[in-house]
Amino acid sequence: MRPITKCALAVIGVALLVGAWSLYGQQTLTGPQILQRVEEKGGIGGLEGELISDIKFDIVGKDKKTATNEFRFISKRKKGEPDRLLVAFVKPDDVRGTLFLSIKPENKDADLWLYLPALGAVKQLVNTQERKGSFAGSNLSFEDLGSGFKYSESYTADEKVTEEKVKVGDKEYSTYVLTLRVKKEKERTEDYPVRKMWVEKTEFVVLKGEAYNKTNKLETVFEALALGKFENDTVPDRVLIRNVLDGSQTTISFVTRKRPAQPLPENLFDPNNLKNLKIDDLLRL
Amino acid sequence: MKRKIFAEKIIDHPWWVIGVILTLTALFASAIPRIRFEQDFEAFLPHDDPATVALRRAEERYGDQKLFMVALEADDTIFKPETLKKLKEMEELFEQIPEVDEVRGPTNSQVISGTETAITVATALPQIPETPHEIAAYRERVLGDRLLRGFVVSEDEKAAGILIRLQPGEEDTVGVVNRVLEIVERYQGPERIYVGGMPRLNQFIAESMRKDLLMLFPVMIGVIVLVLYVGFSSLRGVVLPLLTVVLSAIWEMGTMGWLGAPFTPFSFIAPVVLMAVGTAYGIHILNKYYEEAHKEGRPRKEILVETVTAMLSPTAMAALTTVAGFFALLSSTLWPQRDFGIYTGIGVLYAALLSLTLIPAILALLPVPQGGRRSLLARWLQGRAGLVGLAYLIERTTLVILIGAGVVAVGWAVGIPRLRIETSAKEFLGKGHPVIEALDVLERHFGGSLQTGIEIDLGVRDGLKEPEVLKKILALQEFLETLPAVRRTTSLTNLVRELNQKFHADDPAYYVIPDDRKLIAQLLLLFTFQGGSLGQMALTDFSAGEVLVSMEWVSSTQMSKLVAEIQRYLDEHFGPTATTSLASDGSALQIKAEQVGTVPVYARLMEQIKESQIWSLLTSVSASWLIVSLLMGSAVAGMLCIVPLVLTILTEFGLMAYLGLPLDMSTMMIGSIAIGIGIDYAIHFVERYRVEFARDEAARRALEHTLTYTGAGISYNALALTLGFGVLWLSTFKGLNTFGSLVALTMVVSALSAFTVIPAILLLWKPKFLNSRKLKRPAQEVEAC
Structure with missing residues (x-):
């Protein structure tokens, strides 16, 4: 056997072994493990560390009327500390400067505040029972935003997962299909007893999701419409959240994502300081 | 000659005739289950009527427009743990019905509360x-909230209401209401739970139509059996006409099934009417x-050949004039x-066809009856105490009859302007039904059992946020x-004022529309942020x-x-000539306001009834005159035959007006039925x-001869129809009870008019056509009448 042939066979053999190992490794991942990896990766506005994102919501109501909102999301997520998220309303003009602050300690409900510039007052949003309301009329609840899509607090993933191909744009991705079931203690407060997630196998990006309501009907569908790169990670650039029952939908576009040049000041996430924050200053961050 | 050939063909091949009729009956019967029930009154207007177009558009934009409510009534208060538990469980069960879009009740509604530092x-x-x-x-939380007090909990705390909104365009409302009723049944007692509103009313009407059909058919058959027995006193005299009308009713319903026509609260009696009419x-x-x-x-x-040959033309002509009366409703x-x-009309043609084919075919298989026994009724009618006596009386009182008829006609005509038109489903149903009781409960505790709407459309995004x-x-x-019937109104203004007050530490002085557009926008943002639903108050883009x-x-x-009063206000304040509103940026905004609910639909139905009534009467009378004249x-003969019809119609409408019906x-x-059937009497x-x-x-x-022979036939026919339509007295619907009584009365009046007014005119006037040699039918056929 010629050396070149031996070499080629060795490379193929190693490649096969690596492939087999990686296949084995993937097969051994369970549903809960995949969910954990997804949450480590972070969802919308949920990346670890300090992050500034400009996000646009294109909303189509069930009446087929459209509305567009633009926001600046400023988040700070660090292990062992509460997740902090400040949302500044940029457009439309009549709500420009409105601020929404969420501080969510781990395994607890988020504390929420709202600053209305027209009134010059900060109010705590006290709604301890259900936080499933629509965020700015979108198909997204502000609980989803505040929690960064941390489903593990309310759901348990089935151990067994299946695999499927999912197309995003022109490209096809291999995914795990996870089934999440609501935890007993959260049955009363969660609208969806069952959710399904299609998770990309290598980077654990959620490409698709389905939520089934209490009558076991598919109600909400989440789809990644475009993927992009941020710090070498694949992240969704554009996602669609659609209510299949009433036909309403929200397209969320991530216009920019960046790390702040300077560490974010702590008082940015202080409810008492909200009225001192100026939208133009926040946009300059 | 052709008539004789037709008769011989039937009599020579009776089994063929019976076989073909039975096969066709099986085919028609197979289509009956396809008939659906349509009970939505608003569906009765033309598809392109402005009121239905507006209602449909509102349903597409804002969801279902009909009030559908479950009301729980307690003797003392609903604020008891066991009652609240019932309410909560019912709300949860209603939410699980897939066709339900939204459930809002005393436990799941949103309550807005505000303090200095927080808003909830x-x-x-x-x-x-x-x-x-x-x-x-x-x-305190519920009764202190203006958006809940009087809406989901009554002011006196004795009743709670759960509002149910169906998915827009939901067609199986009857199915949904049945499921709601099943749930409600589980929680009945000691509190009384009612299900009210338009969907419940429609479900009740649909169920009642089914029950009525199942009940009216056997009763109608009983009535026909009775009339036939009185007339013929023989088994074949009862069975054959009865078989004919039953089969023609099956054919008629089969035709409806094949052609996709639904039963409505007005058309479902068509087979019953046919059975009464077709027996003749x-x-x-x-x-x-x-x-x-x-x-x-x-x-x-x-x-048999003699019978069929003689009866072919009169039966066909009588059927044609009746059909013309019914077809006038087109x-x-x-x-x-x-x-x-x-x-x-189609059913009448079937009845005539089956009478001329099936009856001779069956008779061809039976032995000829023996003996010449006349029934008791026939003997009385044709005696001196009956129609012969009447002829004597008419001859002596000609002028009195005519003057009397004229006075009576004027008397009825004077009352007609008082006649009121009614399109309300509630009125059609009448009092004493559980569904009407439920409506009363809704009116007593929740400010109304009917909901209508006015759409405010600015055509520009965020227009509704302008102060x-x-x-x-x-x-x-x-x-x-x-306005007298209106109990309360709700719109975005209620929510904005409530939010303004709550955001200002619940200070009632702030229950006003803020002057700052941005504040309004931000208050609404706050509301939606907290999971608040704007529902019908605003579209997504405001x-x-x-x-x-x-x-x-x-x-x-x-x-x-x-509707007219509201429209006047809208024209004055929102119409094209009204002043434009100023937007905050100084630009002009044109506000369009349109009535979009079920009430304008009812009002339109009323207009349509008035229009339809005039047209259908004119068409019926003209068609009858034309057919008779031909x-x-x-x-002139045509005009003469119209006289009893006019008298009958005046009597009917005049009586309705005086009785407040x-x-x-x-x-x-x-009117059309009276003309369609009554014209036969005059013609005969x-x-x-x-x-x-x-x-x-x-x-x-x-x-004397006319009254003795033809008069007897008319009397049997009128008796059959009077009793036949009288069956509708047993219907669940008040509207049909009235209908049945009035048609029965119509039959009596048109028969009496034919017996008295026509002879009085003929005796006094002796019109030229009596001497005309252009008889369209040989005497033999006419005698058959």
Whole structure:
């Protein structure tokens, strides 16, 4: 056997072994493990560390009327500390400067505040029972935003997962299909007893999701419409959240994502300081 | 000759005729289960009617527009743990019905509360309160909220209401209501739970139609059996006409099934009406058969050929004039009436066809009856105490009859302008039903059992956030609340004012529309942020929204007045000539306001009924006059036959006006039915009189013979129809009870008019057509009448 042939066979053999190992490794991942990896990766506005994102919501109501909102999301997520998220309303003009602050300690409900510039007052949003309301009329609840899509607090993933191909744009991705079931203690407060997630196998990006309501009907569908790169990670650039029952939908576009040049000041996430924050200053961050 | 060939074919091949008819019956019967029930009154208007177009558009934009509510009524208070538990469980069960879009009740509604530092939009009752303190806190929370007090909990605390909104365009409302009723049934007692609103009313009407059909058919058969037995006193005299009408009703319903026509609260009685009307053909044919059979020594075939040959033309002509009366309903703008006219007309043709084929075919297989026994009724009618006596009386009182008829006609005509029109489903149903009781409960505790809406459309994004626009809407609401039937109104102004107050530490001084557009926008943002639903108050882009009006279920006359008053206000304040509102940026905003609910639909139905009534009567009378004139070859004869019809119609409408009975979608059909059936009496009478008069020009003898023979036939027919339509007294619907009584009365009046007024005119006037030689039918046929 010629050396070149031996070499080629060795490379193929190693490649096969690596492939087999990686296949084995993937097969051994369970549903809960995949969910954990997804949450480590972070969802919308949920990346670890300090992050500034400009996000646009294109909303189509069930009446087929459209509305567009633009926001600046400023988040700070660090292990062992509460997740902090400040949302500044940029457009439309009549709500420009409105601020929404969420501080969510781990395994607890988020504390929420709202600053209305027209009134010059900060109010705590006290709604301890259900936080499933629509965020700015979108198909997204502000609980989803505040929690960064941390489903593990309310759901348990089935151990067994299946695999499927999912197309995003022109490209096809291999995914795990996870089934999440609501935890007993959260049955009363969660609208969806069952959710399904299609998770990309290598980077654990959620490409698709389905939520089934209490009558076991598919109600909400989440789809990644475009993927992009941020710090070498694949992240969704554009996602669609659609209510299949009433036909309403929200397209969320991530216009920019960046790390702040300077560490974010702590008082940015202080409810008492909200009225001192100026939208133009926040946009300059 | 052709008639004879037709008769011989049937009599020579009876099994073929029976076989073909049975096969066709099986085919028609197979289509009956396809017939669906359509009970939504608003579906009865033309698809492109402005009121239905507006309603449909509102349903597409804002969801279902009909009030559907479950009301729980307690003797003392609903603020008890066990009652609240019931309410919460029912709300959860209603939410699980897939066709339900939204459920809002005393436990799951959102309550807005505000303090200096916080604002809360929370579920009213997340958990069942157990301690008196918890109950008191909940009571205070709910009764202190203007958006809930009087909407989901009554002011007196004795009743709670759960509002259910169905998915837009949901077709199986009957199914959904049935499921709601099943759930409610589990929680009945000691509290009384009612299900009310338009969907419940429609479900009740659909169920009642089914029950009525199942009940009216056997009763109608019983009535027909009775009339036939009185007339013929023989088994075949009862069975054959009965079989004919039953089969023609099956054929009629089969045709509806094949053509996709639904049963409506007005057309579902078409088969019952047909059974009453169609019996006449069988009666006349059997009458003639017995007449021929009683002539001694004639073979069976000869009797039958004679019968069919003689009866073919009169039956066909009588059927044609009746069909013309029913087909006149085609001029109606309301499709349920058109359907009723078409299918009853087709059914009449089937009844005539089956009478002329099936009856002779079966008789061809039976032995010739023996003996010449006349029934008791026939003997009485043809005696001196009956119609012969009447002829004597008419001859002596000609002028009195005519003057009397004229006075009576004027008397009725004077009353007709008082006749009111009614399109309300509640009125059609009548009092004493559980569903009407539920509506009363809704009106007693929740400010109305009917909901209508006004759409405010600015055509520009965020237009509803303008303070000036909201103030204008508020002024509209204040005007609406001054109207007698209106109990309350709700719109975005209620929410904005409530939020403004709550955001200002619940200070009632802030229950006003803020002057700052940005504040309004931000308050609304806050509300939606907290999970608040704007529902029908605004579209997603705030370019348009609805003002919802809760009102009592008043009569359609009152509804029509209300709609007109509202429209006047809208034209003045929102119409093209109204001043434009200023937007905050100084630009002009044109506000369009349109009534979009079910009330404008009812008002339109009323207008359509008025229009349809005039047209259908004119068409019926004209068609009848034309047909009679053609048949008799004389326009004057046509006019003469119309006289009893006009008298009958005047009597019917005049009586309704004096008794306060409304003209609704069922009673408005009476005119056409009266003409369709009543014209037969006049034709039979005038034609026979003409034949008798032509013999020797002796008016007295002609009248006596006409009354004795033709009069007896008309009497049987009128009796059958009077009793037949009287069956509708057993219907669940008040509208159909009235309809049945009035048609029965119509039959009596048209028969009496034919017996008295026509002979009085003929005796006094002796029109030229009596001497005309252009008889369209040979005397033999006319005698058959």
